[in-house]
Structure formats: structure tokens, C-alpha cells
Amino acid sequence: MTITRRTAATTLVALAALPLATRAQTGKHKKEASPMYGLIGKMRAHPGQRDALIAILLEGTAAMPGCLSYGIAKDKLDADALWITETWVDQDSHKASLSLPAVQAAIAKGRPLIAGFGERFETEPVGGHATMSKKSA
Known part of the structure; x- marks a missing residue:
């Protein structure tokens, strides 16, 4: 059997797609996990109060x-x-956080x-990383 470029390319594409197909098949039998939840919001402090508000939050x-x-x-x-x-x-988890005593006190x-x-x-976050090393503004 002679292997041509076309045959080699087709084989490589098929092999590359194999993990995706396997993951899709096995995922059908697993319980679907809830997606992650993300929230991005803008808040305005009264003039001169932004740093105080950040500290409270x-x-x-x-x-x-x-x-x-x-x-x-900071904007x-x-x-x-x-x-x-x-x-x-x-x-x-986000909804539950709103009833935590520390969160209620901050609000x-x-x-x-x-x-x-x-x-x-x-x-709906899908990946990445978070590195929040500083605790103050």
C-alpha cells in the first residue's frame, strides 16, 4: 500500500478528531454539569467614595x-x-452568596x-485563570 500526502493528511485529521468524538460519546452518558456563571458589572460611588466602597467590597x-x-x-x-x-x-453558588452574613453586612x-x-x-466562563494577588485597591 502506497501512502500519499492526501492519505497521510486524511489520517492525521481523523486522529486529531478522535479525542473530540470520544469525549462527545462518553459525555452523552454522564450527567450534564451546570455551566460556570460569570458576572461583570459597573458600579458608581458617590464622588470621592470609590476607594472606601472598594475596601468594603x-x-x-x-x-x-x-x-x-x-x-x-477602578475605571x-x-x-x-x-x-x-x-x-x-x-x-x-452566586445566588447563595447573597445571603451570607459577611456579604449582607458589606451590602x-x-x-x-x-x-x-x-x-x-x-x-458563561469557559476557562482561563485568575490571579488576584493584591487584597487592597
């Missing part, structure tokens, strides 16, 4: 079961705005500093 969100990442970033164009980016194992303490909210996006 960081303090109240340190230990939330199911939270894979919780990042707060570079608006001195009173901040962005919060969250990644959760699933949407239920109560931070509410007077919040002037309003901007854009809000729900996402």
Missing part, C-alpha cells in the same frame, strides 16, 4: 463558597466608577456610598 467578599474569582477594578476614565468581575462554579455598609449602577453582563 473586598472585606465582605473574602470567603464565598463556589466563588472562583472576584475582582474589583480609568471615571474617578467614581468601578468594575466587578465574578466567576462562580454555577449560578446557584448594608456599602449601600450609602453607591450612587448607582451601570452596565451588567452575565457570562
Whole structure:
């Protein structure tokens, strides 16, 4: 049997696709896992209160079961705005976090500093990594 470029290329493509086909077949028999849940939102503090609000949010969100990442970033164009980016194992974990005592305390303490909210996006994270090494703003 003579192997041509076409035969070799076809074989390589088939071999490359094999893990995907196998994963699709075995996945049919497994219970479907809930997708990860992501949330990106803009928050506006009252003038001059952004850093105080960030401190409250960081303090109240340190230990939330199911939270894979919780990042707060200052908006570079608006001195009173901040962005919060969250990644959760699933949407239920996010919902449950809202009833945690530390989160409830942060909401109560931070509410007077919040002037309003901007854009809000729900996402379905698919991968990556989070490295939030600094704990303060």
C-alpha cells in the first residue's frame, strides 16, 4: 500500500478528531454539569467614595463558597466608577452568596456610598485563570 500526502493528511485529521468524538460519546452518558456563571458589572460611588466602597467590597467578599474569582477594578476614565468581575462554579453558588452574613453586612455598609449602577453582563466562563494577588485597591 502506497501512502500519499492526501492519505497521510486524511489520517492525521481523523486522529486529531478522535479525542473530540470520544469525549462527545462518553459525555452523552454522564450527567450534564451546570455551566460556570460569570458576572461583570459597573458600579458608581458617590464622588470621592470609590476607594472606601472598594475596601468594603473586598472585606465582605473574602470567603464565598463556589466563588472562583472576584475582582474589583477602578475605571480609568471615571474617578467614581468601578468594575466587578465574578466567576462562580454555577449560578446557584452566586445566588447563595447573597445571603451570607459577611456579604449582607458589606451590602448594608456599602449601600450609602453607591450612587448607582451601570452596565451588567452575565457570562458563561469557559476557562482561563485568575490571579488576584493584591487584597487592597
